[in-house]
Amino acid sequence: MTDLHERGHLLTEQVNPNSQNLDQLSCLELVEIFNREDEKAVAAVAAAKIQLAQAIEHTAECLQKGGRLFYVGAGTSGRLGVLDAAECPPTFCTPPELVQGIIAGGAGALVRSSEDLEDRFQDGETAIQERQITQLDVVVGITAGGTTPYVHGAINAARQRGATTIFIACVPAEQVSIEADIDIRLLTGPEVLAGSTRLKAGTATKLALNILSTGVMVRLGKVYGNRMVDVAVTNNKLRDRALRILQDLTGLSREASDFLLERSGKWVKLALLMHWTGLDKEQSLQLLSENQGNLRAAIASGKNYNKF
Structure with missing residues (x-):
């Protein structure tokens, strides 16, 4: 060398x-x-x-x-x-x-x-x-x-x-x-x-x-499409970004997106899974865990749930 x-x-x-x-x-x-x-x-x-x-x-x-x-x-x-x-x-x-x-x-x-x-x-x-x-x-x-x-x-x-x-x-x-x-x-x-x-x-x-x-x-599944679905909602700018992601991907109003974000514990990925599968927070958390945090994989496996 x-x-x-x-x-x-x-x-x-x-x-x-x-x-x-x-x-x-x-x-x-x-x-x-x-x-x-x-x-x-x-x-x-x-x-x-x-x-x-x-x-x-x-x-x-x-x-x-x-x-x-x-x-x-x-x-x-x-x-x-x-x-x-x-x-x-x-x-x-x-x-x-x-x-x-x-x-x-x-x-x-x-x-x-x-x-x-x-x-x-x-x-x-x-x-x-x-x-x-x-x-x-x-x-x-x-x-x-x-x-x-x-x-x-x-x-x-x-x-x-x-x-x-x-x-x-x-x-x-x-x-x-x-x-x-x-x-x-x-x-x-x-x-x-x-x-x-x-x-x-x-x-x-x-x-x-x-x-x-x-x-x-x-x-590692930290992204869905090209969106930061694992963004940490720690200030007003990041909360606004989280809400815009939810609005864009779900078609919900800002008010409804805000409600969904709060229900999920301010976790965009979890909020999306809850919305798209109809599962509650605990069921969605389990689904994400079973799929190593990968949202796309969790959505696909969520079809096995009756509420999907």
Whole structure:
């Protein structure tokens, strides 16, 4: 494997020939060059679609068996992992322990630079040990340049514990190799500002994490059609969204949707099942449980009930 401290040859560290006069550009020209280069982030994600699909499939299987998903990174990569993990509970009503973000330096590194902590391979191993990672879990190591020792330590420890490992980097495998179950390379090329991987590399990483977590939640039955039927109704905005989902899918008035939502305990998925099957709350809860929370499957099996 490449020396984790040698970085000059890496794709993410190269000088971009398209932006060598960056400090001489007008504000409009700055926006234009950033916009052109950012298009490469979308293309990089598209090029990794097979690996991303594999990551979704394997992660969903592990979570269905009781496993957890962990993102591990440092600096920008770590912050992106923490952000994606933090957005799962409000979006999909998941328990906070199901998807977790681990960042070198801990919570303080989210708002203060702690880049020196990424150099500690052993700290990455320790983070995995402290969370008692098992063979049911999935560990996603995120490092734009591919060399972060903290991430490599985490992946190494996760593999030893039998967990499924996924590696996300923005350099080709021939520059930085690693042993991981799924190897995702987002080749965005040299940055507009040389070496600043919070730009294209960060954008591509955010896109990939969005796809991974949302894809997994779709496979887990957290979505019906393209609606957030497991959205947590915790504020006025989310209550309004829940009511609009119920209105759109059932044809009920807002008042009737509000009544149905309250009867279900503010759970859109349960409210829909109750409406479409005519079952009461307890029967609908049992039906959902029997179908691992999958609404479409619960509706189909609900035909066996006399009240359907």
